[in-house]
Amino acid sequence: MTESSNERILMVGAGAVGQAYGYHLHQGGADVAFLVKEKYREETEAGFVLHRHRMFRRPDTFGFADFDVYTDYDEVEKVEWDQVWLCMSSTALRGEWLEDLCGRLGDATLVSLQPGIADVHRVEEVYDPTKVVFGLITLIAYGAPLPGEALPEGVAYFLPPLTPIPFSGRPERAARVAHALARGGCRATVDPKTPQLAAFGAATMNPAIAGLEVAGWSLERFRKTPALEIATAAAKEALQVVGMYHFAKVPLSARTLRRPEILGPGLALAPPLMPFDLEVYLEYHFTKVGDQTRQILADYIALGEAQGNPTRALRVLRRLLEPSEE
Template sequence: MSTRPRVLLVGAGAVGQVFGRYLQEAGCDVSFLVKEQYAEEARQGFTLYELGLFQRAYAPGVFSGFDVRVSPQEVAARSWDQVWLCVSSTALRAGNWVDALARATGEATWVMLQPALADREWLLQWIPPERLVSGMIPFISFQAPLKPGDPVPRPGTAFWFPPLARGLFSGPSERLQPVLRTLKAGGYPAARHADTARAAAIPSAVLTVFVDGLEAAGWSFARFLERDSLERVSPAAREAVRIAAWRTKGNASAVLPLLRPLLFKALLPVIARLAPFDLETYLRVHFTKVGAQTRLMMHEYVDLGRSAELPVQHLQASTGR
C-alpha cells in the first residue's frame, strides 16, 4: 500500500459519503466512481451531519477535496489500493460493470458491504478470495431532512452510530489489516471478526423480514404492531433466520426463541425513542429506495430454503412465490 492510500468508493450515496469521510480523515486519497448524471453534484462536495445519542440539533460539516470518476476507463488511468463497494446488492449485480472495474483496478483490495447471502459468491467470479474483504454497516445514514420541519440548516447526509456499534470486517490478514488500520486512523469504530458474513447473516435476515412486514403494513408502526401483522412476520423471520444460519453454518439457537410477537411489540417503541430522528419515516424513505434489494433477499431466502429442504411457508406467503 502506498504512503497515502488511494481509495476508490463505488457510489457516493449516504453510505459512500460516510465511509469516504472517515477514509479521508485517515489521510487517504479518496475518489468516487459515480454515474455521469451524479458527477457534477458530487464534485461540489457534500454536507454531513454526525448525530449523537438523542441529538435533535443538526450541526453541518463539509466533506470535499476528493476526486470523482465516471467510468472504468477513467479508473484505469491510475493505480488503487482499495476499492469499496458502497452500493446495494441489486446495483452490484446490475450489468457488467463489476467485471470492467475489476480489470481496471489491478491488484487492489476490494471491500464489500452488501448484505445478501449470495453477494460474496457472486463477487468471487471476478475478485479472488485473497483480495476480498467483507464488512458490515453498523451506522444509519440518510438524506436530511427526512421530512418538513426537521432542524437541518441545509440538505445533506445525516448519520448515526447506535450505542456500542462496531463495524466488523473479515478477510485475509494481509488485506484486512491495512483496511482496519486506515479506518481506525480516521476515527471509525472498526473491528476484526473471523467471519463477518456469518456475523451479519442472522441480523440481516431479521431486518429484511421486518422491513418486508413493515412495508406490507403501509410503513406504519401502529399497523405493523397489530396482532395479525406480527403473526405473519414472526414465523417468517424464524424461517429466514434458520435459512441464514444453514447457509453460513451459523447457530441460530439463541435468536429463534426471541422472534416472538411480544418481543417485537416491546422493542420497537424503545428503539424508536432511542434514535435521534424519526425512525418510522427513515425506514419508509430508505427501504422504499432500496426496495429491490429487500425483494431480492426475500426471494433468496425462499430459494435457499427450498434447496435445503427447510420450511419456507411463511416466507412464500410474504413474497407470493
C-alpha cells in the same frame, strides 16, 4: 502492501453510505475518490454536506469536498488503488459492470458492504477472493432532510455507540481496511465471522422491514396486526436457511428477536432512543431500497426450497408485498 497514512481509496457510488464512510476514511488520512455515473459527475464534484447525528445533542454539520471524481473505468485503471469500496445495494451489485471494473483494479483490496446472502459469492465470482474484504454496515445514513426534519439538504448519518463495523477477509487486508476507517473516527474491528453476522442480521431484519411495509410503515400497526406474526415466522425460516448455508448455529440474539413477544416491545422502545424520527426514516429509506428487500426475500425462498427447508411464511410475506408494486 506497505503501511501508509494516505492510502488511495475509491468509493464506488456516492450515496449516503459512500459519503459517510468516505468522509471518515478521508479524515483518517486516505486520498479518497468517488466513481459515479457521468450524470452525477457535476453534483459530486460540487461536494457534499454531511450531518452527523449525536445522542441528545444537535447534529454536527460540515462539508466534504476534498476528493477526486471518476466516471470512466479506463481512468480508474490508471491509478494504483489500495482499496475499492462497493457502496451500493445488493440488486445494484448484479450486472456485467462489476466484472468489468474488477478486471481493472490490480492488487486493490475490494471491500463489499452488501447484506444479501448471495452477495459474497457474487463478488468472489468476479474478483480474487484473497483480495476481498467483507464489511457489515452498522451506521444509519440517509438523504436529508427527512419529511418534517429541520436539516439543510445533504446526507445525515448516525454511528450507533458500541457498534463498530466488522470486517473479514485475509487478516492483513481486513486489518488495513479497519484501521483506515478507525483512524478517521469511525470504530471498526476485524471479525472473521462477518459474512455470517451480516447474513443472520439480514435474515432477522429484512422480514421485519417487509412486515413493517405491509403494515403501512406504522410501528404501532405492525406490532398490533398479523404482520408481526408473519414477519417473525418468516425470520425464523430465513435464519434456518442462513444457518444451513453457512454451516453455522443461529446466534442467540437472532433467535430472540424472531419471537414476536420480544420484537414487538423492542420496536416500541427503539424510537425514543434515536436522534431522528425512526419511523419516518424506515419508510423513507426502505421504500428507496425496496427492490433489495424483495430480492433478499426471493433469495431466501429459492435457497430454502433447494435445501428442503420450509419457506411458507417467507412466500406469504413476499406475496403481501406485491400490491405495493402495482
